[in-house]
Amino acid sequence: MLSFALRRFALAALILLVAVTLMFLMIRAVPGDPVQIMLGPRATPELQARLTAELALDQPIWRQLVIFYGNMLQGDLGTDVFSGRSVTQIVFQQLPFTLELIFASIIWSAALGILLGAYAAAHPNTVIDRTVAVLSVSFVAAPAFVVALLSLLLFAVHLQWFPAIGVGDGFWDRLDHLVLPAFAIGLSWVGYIARLVRASMLEVLGENHIRTARAFGLAERRIVMVYALRIAILPVVTVIGVGMGFLLSAAVFAEIVFARPGLGKLVIDSITTRNYPIVMGSVLISTGLFVVSTALADLINAWLDPRARTST
Amino acid sequence: MTDATIEKPRSELGIILTGVARNPLGLMGLIIVGAIVFSAIFAAWIVPYDPIAMNIQDRMQGPSASHWLGTDQLGRDTLSRVIMGGQVALKVALPAVFGAMVIGLTLGMIAGYGPKWLDNMLMLLFDTIRSFPTVMFALAVVALVGPSLQTVVFVVMATSIPTYGRVARTQTLTLRNSEFILAERSMGASMARILGVHMLPNIIGVLAVLAAMDIPTVIALEAGLSFLGLGVKPPTPSWGALLKDGYALIRQTPWLVVGGGLPIIIATLGFTFLGESLRDVVDPKLRKNR
Numbered sequence: 297m298l299s300f301a302l303r304r305f306a307l308a309a310l311i312l313l314v315a316v317t318l319m320f321l322m323i324r325a326v327p328g329d330p331v332q333i334m335l336g337p338r339a340t341p342e343l344q345a346r347l348t349a350e351l352a353l354d355q356p357i358w359r360q361l362v363i364f365y366g367n368m369l370q371g372d373l374g375t376d377v378f379s380g381r382s383v384t385q386i387v388f389q390q391l392p393f394t395l396e397l398i399f400a401s402i403i404w405s406a407a408l409g410i411l412l413g414a415y416a417a418a419h420p421n422t423v424i425d426r427t428v429a430v431l432s433v434s435f436v437a438a439p440a441f442v443v444a445l446l447s448l449l450l451f452a453v454h455l456q457w458f459p460a461i462g463v464g465d466g467f468w469d470r471l472d473h474l475v476l477p478a479f480a481i482g483l484s485w486v487g488y489i490a491r492l493v494r495a496s497m498l499e500v501l502g503e504n505h506i507r508t509a510r511a512f513g514l515a516e517r518r519i520v521m522v523y524a525l526r527i528a529i530l531p532v533v534t535v536i537g538v539g540m541g542f543l544l545s546a547a548v549f550a551e552i553v554f555a556r557p558g559l560g561k562l563v564i565d566s567i568t569t570r571n572y573p574i575v576m577g578s579v580l581i582s583t584g585l586f587v588v589s590t591a592l593a594d595l596i597n598a599w600l601d602p603r604a605r606t607s608t
Numbered sequence: 609m610t611d612a613t614i615e616k617p618r619s620e621l622g623i624i625l626t627g628v629a630r631n632p633l634g635l636m637g638l639i640i641v642g643a644i645v646f647s648a649i650f651a652a653w654i655v656p657y658d659p660i661a662m663n664i665q666d667r668m669q670g671p672s673a674s675h676w677l678g679t680d681q682l683g684r685d686t687l688s689r690v691i692m693g694g695q696v697a698l699k700v701a702l703p704a705v706f707g708a709m710v711i712g713l714t715l716g717m718i719a720g721y722g723p724k725w726l727d728n729m730l731m732l733l734f735d736t737i738r739s740f741p742t743v744m745f746a747l748a749v750v751a752l753v754g755p756s757l758q759t760v761v762f763v764v765m766a767t768s769i770p771t772y773g774r775v776a777r778t779q780t781l782t783l784r785n786s787e788f789i790l791a792e793r794s795m796g797a798s799m800a801r802i803l804g805v806h807m808l809p810n811i812i813g814v815l816a817v818l819a820a821m822d823i824p825t826v827i828a829l830e831a832g833l834s835f836l837g838l839g840v841k842p843p844t845p846s847w848g849a850l851l852k853d854g855y856a857l858i859r860q861t862p863w864l865v866v867g868g869g870l871p872i873i874i875a876t877l878g879f880t881f882l883g884e885s886l887r888d889v890v891d892p893k894l895r896k897n898r
């Protein structure tokens with residue numbers, strides 16, 4: 297287990313290294329003077345000179361790359377050209393809003409998806425099972441930002457059940473503001489998780505210990521909801537870890553649609569003001585988040601299921 | 609003249625399409641996708657109005673007999689823009705998915721058949737690209753090179769090559785030691801011949817299914833970027849651009865949000881249904897993995 301964990305984290309570190317390199321090359325591959333592009337029209341000679349020194353642009357390219365790595369390792373993603381604050385600080389200030397939204401989305405969609413999937417598996421080929429099957433395919437297909445817009449229109453503008461914009465103050469108000477964005481992000485996950493749980497549940501229900509439980513005359517509901525479900529939800533853990541990237545992507549749109557602060561809003565605002573250090577910093581931090589969560593999901597999976605340790 | 613009475617052997621495509629159509633969801637997918645492709649090809653003849661012609665007098669009108677889906681803030685007919693938007697969506701999705709499939713297939717087969725170090729390198733590259741959250745990656749690229757149709761196509765290709773590459777690699781790995789490939793090799797067939805003539809037909813089906821399921825993701829990404837004002841440039845009608853206009857004036861022109869949003873959902877549903885039933889017909893084994 298330990299050797300698997302070490303190997304997995306080494307791979308994650310390697311991936312991050314390559315990702316940072318790709319990012320670096322991408323910035324350099326853009327034609328034109330990077331300082332000019334980063335600063336845009338407001339480039340004064342002093343600012344240009346400062347940024348050139350900061351990015352070590354007067355050095356050969358391999359030294360630039362080494363300096364770039366060094367800065368990354370120290371958590372230095374550069375400086376905001378406007379305020380002069382560190383990019384890391386700015387990004388981490390916005391990150392909690394995005395994480396809050398992502399977790400709210402996972403929690404409700406996983407809970408509902410697991411319930412639907414378990415129910416469908418316990419009653420295979422009934423009307424409910426088929427309905428869940430069709431609904432889950434349809435939900436999977438719904439892009440989060442379209443759901444966000446349509447639910448904004450229906451529930452916030454038309455019916456006025458929920459607030460349209462912002463994050464709110466105090467616990468209940470915050471929760472109230474979370475409902476619609478979390479609904480929009482989570483909807484496609486409900487279907488996905490329901491299908492996943494249904495499939496793994498059907499497999500588990502055919503296993504020996506379930507047959508034994510049946511032979512002992514345990515109530516069917518108890519067998520399904522306690523003994524089988526405990527095993528059948530394992531794949532959900534992995535899927536959520538691997539799905540972090542999709543969740544982050546969906547959160548970007550939800551934040552824009554519902555005018556919430558967060559990583560997505562930060563990036564979009566920075567693109568409009570051509571504040572590249574912040575864009576790049578956010579992309580790198582969200583990539584790091586994604587890489588770590590994928591690695592963690594793999595580890596949890598390996599811990600729960602020893603067979604997974606030998607692959608990769 | 610007895611030949612005429614003998615039934616022609618059904619083509620493979622025919623068998624697959626019949627299989628898909630037998631499934632109610634598959635049939636629905638076929639119909640939806642067919643309708644979208646049809647309206648995209650003949651968009652120029654179907655549209656009731658010029659999709660980019662402004663008509664300030666009729667601006668922000670609700671749905672009516674003359675404008676079924678109303679007009680936007682510049683008096684442009686929403687229905688015409690929706691129909692034209694379908695064309696734009698396919699113009700981005702088809703080349704992007706096709707390009708990604710071809711490149712991914714090539715790289716994947718090389719990774720699966722070539723030397724181990726090359727395999728490792730390609731896999732590391734694939735894993736890295738997959739570790740960028742798609743939208744974040746797209747935003748980074750747009751920030752660097754500016755928004756355009758080509759940028760969207762590039763981003764989509766770059767982010768989905770690894771998926772095709774991985775599947776093609778796995779398939780190649782399982783095939784490379786099968787008897788018919790060993791026989792070819794012992795007869796001295798070149799690597800290009802083995803990969804192109806013998807492996808390709810065995811891999812392409814799975815990838816085609818993957819591509820069909822990928823199209824909705826691409827359509828959504830294009831619409832999403834256009835919604836953010838970072839995709840297709842105005843005044844080109846795109847579903848995402850419709851949503852952007854509708855969002856800005858959501859209280860005055862809600863029909864724009866519906867008009868831009870529903871086609872995306874319907875198109876996504878159509879392609880997903882089609883892809884799912886295509887998968888069941890082409891390769892029932894894949895079913896378990898989802």
